[in-house]
Amino acid sequence: MMEDLSSYPLELGGPNIPMVRFMKVRKSYGDLIVLDNLNLDIAASEMVTIIGPSGSGKTTVLRMLMTLETINGGVIYVDGKPLTHMPQNGVLVPADARYLRKARSSIGMCFQHFNLFPHMTAIQNCMEGPVLVLGLSRREAQERAEELLVMVGMIDKKDQHPSRLSGGQQQRVAIARALAMRPKVMLFDEVTSALDPEVIGEVTNVIKDLVFKHRLTMLMVTHQMGFARDISDRVCFFYGGKIEEQGSPAELFSNPKSKRTQQFLSAVKAAD
Amino acid sequence: MKWDFAFTAEILPKMLWATGNTLLAAGMGYAIAAVIGLLFALAQRTPLRILTYITREIVEFIRSTPLVLQIFFVYYVGPEYGLYLSPWVAGMIAIGLHYAAYLSEVYRGGIESVPKGQWEACTAINLTTMQTYRRIVLPQALPPAIAGMGNYLVAIFKDTPILSVIGVAELMQAANAVGGQNYRYLEPYTMVGVIFLVISLTSARAIRWFEATVRRKLGMQ
Numbered sequence: 471m472m473e474d475l476s477s478y479p480l481e482l483g484g485p486n487i488p489m490v491r492f493m494k495v496r497k498s499y500g501d502l503i504v505l506d507n508l509n510l511d512i513a514a515s516e517m518v519t520i521i522g523p524s525g526s527g528k529t530t531v532l533r534m535l536m537t538l539e540t541i542n543g544g545v546i547y548v549d550g551k552p553l554t555h556m557p558q559n560g561v562l563v564p565a566d567a568r569y570l571r572k573a574r575s576s577i578g579m580c581f582q583h584f585n586l587f588p589h590m591t592a593i594q595n596c597m598e599g600p601v602l603v604l605g606l607s608r609r610e611a612q613e614r615a616e617e618l619l620v621m622v623g624m625i626d627k628k629d630q631h632p633s634r635l636s637g638g639q640q641q642r643v644a645i646a647r648a649l650a651m652r653p654k655v656m657l658f659d660e661v662t663s664a665l666d667p668e669v670i671g672e673v674t675n676v677i678k679d680l681v682f683k684h685r686l687t688m689l690m691v692t693h694q695m696g697f698a699r700d701i702s703d704r705v706c707f708f709y710g711g712k713i714e715e716q717g718s719p720a721e722l723f724s725n726p727k728s729k730r731t732q733q734f735l736s737a738v739k740a741a742d
Numbered sequence: 743m744k745w746d747f748a749f750t751a752e753i754l755p756k757m758l759w760a761t762g763n764t765l766l767a768a769g770m771g772y773a774i775a776a777v778i779g780l781l782f783a784l785a786q787r788t789p790l791r792i793l794t795y796i797t798r799e800i801v802e803f804i805r806s807t808p809l810v811l812q813i814f815f816v817y818y819v820g821p822e823y824g825l826y827l828s829p830w831v832a833g834m835i836a837i838g839l840h841y842a843a844y845l846s847e848v849y850r851g852g853i854e855s856v857p858k859g860q861w862e863a864c865t866a867i868n869l870t871t872m873q874t875y876r877r878i879v880l881p882q883a884l885p886p887a888i889a890g891m892g893n894y895l896v897a898i899f900k901d902t903p904i905l906s907v908i909g910v911a912e913l914m915q916a917a918n919a920v921g922g923q924n925y926r927y928l929e930p931y932t933m934v935g936v937i938f939l940v941i942s943l944t945s946a947r948a949i950r951w952f953e954a955t956v957r958r959k960l961g962m963q
């Protein structure tokens with residue numbers, strides 16, 4: 471059955487338009503409902519962290535926003551405009567490939583397993599999108615890539631292929647590659663989970679830098695509670711495809727209201 | 743019967759000229775197969791289900807019937823429908839399509855060996871599907887496909903004698919003609935064998951070297 475989309479606005483109006491809005495979003499794989507009626511707003515320049523047990527739908531939230539997954543209900547808006555849908559004859563209809571391509575240009579994403587292009591050097595990884603998609607000259611793209619590689623501390627290794635880099639180094643290049651596309655919203659999906667403990671810091675420091683020096687909107691999934699507490703404006707605890715509880719890091723970590731949040735946090739603490 | 747060196751020397755130029763034709767036939771047939779094979783492989787990956795289905799059936803059909811039949815079909819049945827082709831053109835179409843079917847499977851294997859995360863990274867930096875294939879997927883699909891592609895290059899070369907059945911002037915055809923005129927088959931057929939052996943072995947080596955070089959150039963070990 472097709473959802474009636476007439477109740478969704480073609481554009482968000484009024485003051486305080488959020489950078490991202492999930493509006494009654496539903497996602498399922500066959501019979502398995504992964505996210506049910508998700509409503510979540512992220513303000514411009516806000517850093518929101520998602521925590522929760524494995525399988526609670528955290529990755530799926532980011533993948534939907536990156537348009538790697540289609541949604542089964544509701545609408546996602548980015549910067550006031552629909553992302554998953556497009557206006558047609560005064561109503562929203564599912565976005566076609568062309569619309570999606572334009573709409574997703576304001577989103578960037580870093581993955582748990584980096585997904586760098588193995589046949590390209592670090593700097594080539596960071597130049598590919600700017601040259602092919604943004605239409606920059608090679609020279610401009612190179613300058614931008616070098617600036618970003620300096621920022622993530624990888625300029626010394628700019629001519630190395632990913633196979634010659636450690637996990638932490640690869641992830642820093644991946645962050646530079648995403649930033650080179652000048653996204654308004656950055657997504658981080660457990661970017662330190664595949665790393666050896668001793669190099670986690672070099673990646674989290676880069677992200678901290680981004681939070682404090684740049685006005686990017688960010689949505690991050692992490693298992694590192696200390697890191698989440700340090701840098702988030704807001705923390706959302708997901709459980710069973712729903713936001714069980716959300717609040718400022720101080721509230722959520724020090725004074726969780728929901729029983730499930732308490733259980734999760736004490737289990738994580740015990741494991742550390 | 744003793745080996746006749748004078749006769750060998752006499753027919754050598756003719757045999758070498760025919761070797762040139764054999765290499766040309768193999769090279770052109772392979773070029774056609776390489777391009778059409780890629781189209782077959784990509785057609786099976788489009789969201790259009792019907793295109794995938796039809797392509798898969800064509801590939802299966804070609805792989806399940808003998809090459810010699812396909813050559814006869816293009817050359818002798820074509821004219822019944824007003825399609826008159828020279829032996830060369832008919833032979834190249836038949837052998838090109840035949841090996842395209844096999845190469846498409848090699849390409850498919852190579853493309854499928856590229857991890858899903860690579861496609862997702864391409865979406866995340868907003869490359870088009872074309873750009874994704876051209877810049878990211880196909881370069882990574884190449885190294886694992888080279889060995890299989892090389893095997894079929896040698897195979898197509900060894901299959902070129904079949905073209906003699908429709909009169910393409912390749913090595914086998916030349917050996918038959920020389921043998922028939924002189925009532926001596928030992929030297930021409932032996933020469934065909936030696937020429938095939940040398941070229942096959944050399945190609946196999948060259949392909950291994952090429953694979954190693956490509957992997958190194960792409961920074962993939």
Ligand SMILES: Nc1ncnc2c1ncn2[C@@H]1O[C@H](COP(=O)(O)OP(=O)(O)O)[C@@H](O)[C@H]1O
Nearest residue numbers: 499502504522523524525526527528529530531
């Ligand atoms: N492609 C898929 N097909 C079927 N089920 C999936 C797929 N991707 C994720 N899921 C399921 O969706 C649920 C949420 O997954 P995910 O968002 O990855 O959770 P998390 O990141 O919180 O661990 C899980 O039950 C998972 O098994």
Ligand SMILES: [Mg+2]
Nearest residue numbers: 528529530660
């Ligand atoms: Mg996950």
